[in-house]
Each structure stands twice: as C-alpha cells, then as structure tokens.
Amino acid sequence: MSLSVIVICGNNEATIRRCLESVAWADEVVALNSGCSDRTLEICRELATQVHQTADWPGHGPQKNRALDLAVGEWVFSLDSDEWVTPELRADLEAAMTAPGDKVAFFMPRRSSFCGRFMRHSGWWPDHVTRLWRRGAARFSEDHTHDRVIVNGEMGRLRQPVMHEAVTDLEQMLVKINMYSSTSAAMFHQDGRRASIITALLHGWWAFMRTYFLRLGFLDGREGFMLAVINAENSYYRYAKLMLLAEHGRRCNP
Numbered sequence: 001m002s003l004s005v006i007v008i009c010g011n012n013e014a015t016i017r018r019c020l021e022s023v024a025w026a027d028e029v030v031a032l033n034s035g036c037s038d039r040t041l042e043i044c045r046e047l048a049t050q051v052h053q054t055a056d057w058p059g060h061g062p063q064k065n066r067a068l069d070l071a072v073g074e075w076v077f078s079l080d081s082d083e084w085v086t087p088e089l090r091a092d093l094e095a096a097m098t099a100p101g102d103k104v105a106f107f108m109p110r111r112s113s114f115c116g117r118f119m120r121h122s123g124w125w126p127d128h129v130t131r132l133w134r135r136g137a138a139r140f141s142e143d144h145t146h147d148r149v150i151v152n153g154e155m156g157r158l159r160q161p162v163m164h165e166a167v168t169d170l171e172q173m174l175v176k177i178n179m180y181s182s183t184s185a186a187m188f189h190q191d192g193r194r195a196s197i198i199t200a201l202l203h204g205w206w207a208f209m210r211t212y213f214l215r216l217g218f219l220d221g222r223e224g225f226m227l228a229v230i231n232a233e234n235s236y237y238r239y240a241k242l243m244l245l246a247e248h249g250r251r252c253n254p
Helices: 016-021 040-047 060-070 087-098 170-190 197-214 217-252
Strands: 003-009 028-033 050-053 075-078 103-108 110-114 129-134 138-140 149-151 154-157 162-167
Touching (some): 003 016, 016 028, 016 040, 028 040, 028 060, 040 050, 050 060, 060 075, 060 138, 087 103, 087 129, 103 149, 110 217, 129 138, 129 149, 162 170, 170 217, 197 217
Parallel strands (some): 003 028, 003 075, 028 050, 103 154, 110 162
Antiparallel strands (some): 075 129, 103 129, 138 149
16 A cells, blocks of 8 residues: 655754654655755755645645645655654554555544653643545645644544654743734634633633643643643633734724
8 A cells, every 4th residue: 555644844954854764664755845944955855755845834734735735645644744653653554554444544642742751641642633544535624723634434543653742842832822822813803703801811721720630731740730831821822812903903993
C-alpha cells in the first residue's frame, strides 16, 4: 500500500529534521512551505520527496488541503512539523493500511510535551487526532486555526501515539497565545458574537478550573499548573479582544 506523508511548515528549523526523518520509510513525503527565514527549506529539500512553496498563508486548514492535493499515494498521513513517528506507530500504520477492513480513516492518541514534560493529564492526553486515511476519503476543514479532518466513511483507532513537541518554553507559548487569541476573537466577531470584561474573566476562570481540576492538571506537577494558567490567559485574551473589536466597530460605524 503506497503512503504519502504531508507536512506543512514555516520557520521550523528546530523540529523539521526529526519530523521528516521519522517518516523517511514512506513512499512519498510532501513538504509545503509558506515562507521561512531559517534552514527549514534546505532541510526539506534534503529529506522530502516533494518540496513546494506558497506565497501566501491562508490558514492551517486551507494550507493542509493544498498539501493533500499534492499527494499521490493510496493512503495519506498528515504530520505537523513539530511531531514525529516512532517505530511502534510505524508498525501500527503499516498494519492498518495492510488490513483496514471497512475503515477508510484512523485516529490515534497524541503525546505532547510542555516545557520538557510529556503531559498525561490537563486535557492533553490522550488527545486523539485523525491522521491516516485513504486518499479521497477525507479533507481538512477550512478553519484558519484548530482545523479538523472531515472523514467520509468508517473510522478505526490506532493504539500507538504520534509524538508532539508542543511547547519548548514560555516565550514560545506567549507568542502562540497572542496569535491564537487574536485569530479566535476575529472569527467570533465575524460570527456576530459579543463579549464583556465579565465574559472574559469568567471564561478565563473556567479554563483554569477545567484544566487544573476537572482534567487533573494538578497530577502533571508544576507544568500542569503553568498550563492551566496559560489556558486561562488564552481564554481571557480571546474574549477581551472580542470585546475591543466590537467597541472599535461601533466607533468606526456610529
């Protein structure tokens, strides 16, 4: 069974080599770059079967669909640039493709690290993600962030996790918080949603409580507490930015 691995990337010099080397056994590796100022493109050209560039950045979902359209294998496996495949997961993938039964797609757990610690709680485990499917049986949603795979058919489950170096330090996390909260606030604003400072505070409080207590983040030690605080910040800023967007719109359109 032929397998195409698709990877979208930007400035990912620190992680892209591990990602691509972990799937060097695949029949085809498609890397789609949206512009970089480091050695990411050079590493992709060294290790990937196909390397393409785009002049724009339409968002995660649309960009992944572009990469998907470049794949020619019977099966497609989607991998993020900060993820990698273990030998155990490779065996799972090969077994699923060899004898899929009536399944056209497969999901698996994802094991993510936060500041050097692999989280086992906090909503980060098992964090099931759909990554393997027959070409033509699934596409990505058009969401700018937090895209999802839309499957047309029966799905199966793999036991071995895909590995994920989600956050290496707090500076990286703060950059993500600013980007994700701004994007989410803009999407909410376009949908006609509104917020107040009370809304922002309540969402931030609930994000902390859900992560640290309901999802057992306290069992992840200090990293669990740090992640709960970060989730609270992200939620607070999302709704605070939404509130300010609405106020700006009223000032511009009295």
